[in-house]
Amino acid sequence: MRPIIHAPAIIAALFFLGACSQSTVRDSEVLSRSEPVQFNNAPQPIEPEAVQPAAPARRDMVVLLPKPNGYIGGVVVRSEGSEPLLLNTAYAGARIDGPGQVHALAYDADRARDEFGSVIQSLPSRPANFVLYFLEGKDELTPESDGEVTRIFSELKSRPDPEIWVIGHTDAVGTMQYNDQLSLQRAERVRDDLVSRGIPAESIEVSGRGKREPLVPTSEGISEPKNRRVEINVR
Amino acid sequence: MVKALTFQRDILIFAFLTLLCAFLAMPRAMAADEEAGRVKVSKGEVFIERGGKRIAAPVGTSVQASDTVLTGADGSVGITFHDNSLLSAGPNSELVIDKFVFDSTTHKGEFDTSLKKGTLAVVSGKIVKQSPESMRIRTPAAIMGVRGTEFVVKVDDPATN
Numbered sequence: 001m002r003p004i005i006h007a008p009a010i011i012a013a014l015f016f017l018g019a020c021s022q023s024t025v026r027d028s029e030v031l032s033r034s035e036p037v038q039f040n041n042a043p044q045p046i047e048p049e050a051v052q053p054a055a056p057a058r059r060d061m062v063v064l065l066p067k068p069n070g071y072i073g074g075v076v077v078r079s080e081g082s083e084p085l086l087l088n089t090a091y092a093g094a095r096i097d098g099p100g101q102v103h104a105l106a107y108d109a110d111r112a113r114d115e116f117g118s119v120i121q122s123l124p125s126r127p128a129n130f131v132l133y134f135l136e137g138k139d140e141l142t143p144e145s146d147g148e149v150t151r152i153f154s155e156l157k158s159r160p161d162p163e164i165w166v167i168g169h170t171d172a173v174g175t176m177q178y179n180d181q182l183s184l185q186r187a188e189r190v191r192d193d194l195v196s197r198g199i200p201a202e203s204i205e206v207s208g209r210g211k212r213e214p215l216v217p218t219s220e221g222i223s224e225p226k227n228r229r230v231e232i233n234v235r
Numbered sequence: 236m237v238k239a240l241t242f243q244r245d246i247l248i249f250a251f252l253t254l255l256c257a258f259l260a261m262p263r264a265m266a267a268d269e270e271a272g273r274v275k276v277s278k279g280e281v282f283i284e285r286g287g288k289r290i291a292a293p294v295g296t297s298v299q300a301s302d303t304v305l306t307g308a309d310g311s312v313g314i315t316f317h318d319n320s321l322l323s324a325g326p327n328s329e330l331v332i333d334k335f336v337f338d339s340t341t342h343k344g345e346f347d348t349s350l351k352k353g354t355l356a357v358v359s360g361k362i363v364k365q366s367p368e369s370m371r372i373r374t375p376a377a378i379m380g381v382r383g384t385e386f387v388v389k390v391d392d393p394a395t396n
Binding site: 066072098 | 341359
């Protein structure tokens with residue numbers, strides 16, 4: 001008896017399904033603009049004109065901006081068929097004319113503002129950062145930190161759809177697990193305090209970073225008041 | 236006998252590949268419905284396409300993985316994500332949030348977006364601070380790996396201009 005469906009057919013069908021579910025727009029767009037493929041068995045004369053590059057299919061751009069504090073990071077531009085291009089100076093840019101066609105460009109502040117000013121203006125306000133400090137081994141705020149809460153309230157009022165992210169931190173005394181728990185307790189203590197002062201609980205997110213992100217780096221087991229803190233991001 | 240064995244092998248391969256497909260499809264389904272960020276700036280026409288439906292996206296709208304964010308000729312939108320990444324899109328833009336995964340304890344995560352057309356401004360957040368290049372911006376011809384920075388991207392398709 002002959003099997004009705006063969007493995008190659010099944011594999012082909014699954015490949016087809018896979019290709020459909022993860023289709024890349026890039027390929028279809030590039031193909032749609034290319035010349036129709038001609039099937040002709042006769043040898044074609046080689047015409048020099050045919051080798052000339054066509055007008056670029058695209059003109060995609062990327063430009064690196066300095067942060068407001070002057071810091072310049074980096075962006076790696078990758079395109080199939082070309083070497084990765086690292087942009088790591090202020091207003092360094094790249095133009096991508098199609099797959100594998102990456103060209104480095106030098107922008108300046110004025111040109112970047114002319115071309116991209118409107119989209120940059122639409123960025124949301126940067127998250128504001130506040131820090132509250134805790135008494136050792138407890139989830140009680142230091143007296144100075146109590147006053148900081150007032151400033152958080154005025155920041156909240158200045159934003160559309162304000163959200164608060166409360167992040168607890170500890171010093172390096174104790175195990176990872178102990179500090180994860182303590183940092184979360186500190187964050188929850190601050191959340192409860194903010195809720196009791198009238199902030200809706202659903203706009204507050206809490207997390208505990210444990211001892212992963214000390215403000216003052218120390219060796220294991222060192223008690224450091226500056227690391228026993230809760231960070232508040234208003235965004 | 237030989238044919239019967241071939242048939243059995245076919246069934247085994249089919250079962251294996253079916254399971255593989257189901258497994259690959261799972262994370263995508265699980266990622267849906269979870270808020271990745273919120274619209275903080277919305278001017279002119281701004282829409283989100285989600286599950287085949289188009290909804291208006293005023294300030295406060297939740298943005299999820301697999302959403303497509305669209306702006307009209309007079310539209311622009313700014314979104315703050317859960318890891319503090321900021322994205323904005325200018326007029327006539329189409330931006331797909333392909334993937335957003337973020338662990339708020341370890342700060343590990345992955346953030347993939349595709350700019351299909353228009354303009355985009357990016358300020359990277361905690362995901363990139365923890366693991367550079369785990370945020371990626373795709374354009375039709377390139378992928379930008381983000382190493383902690385601010386930048387702008389434009390997708391300009393001469394065929395439609």
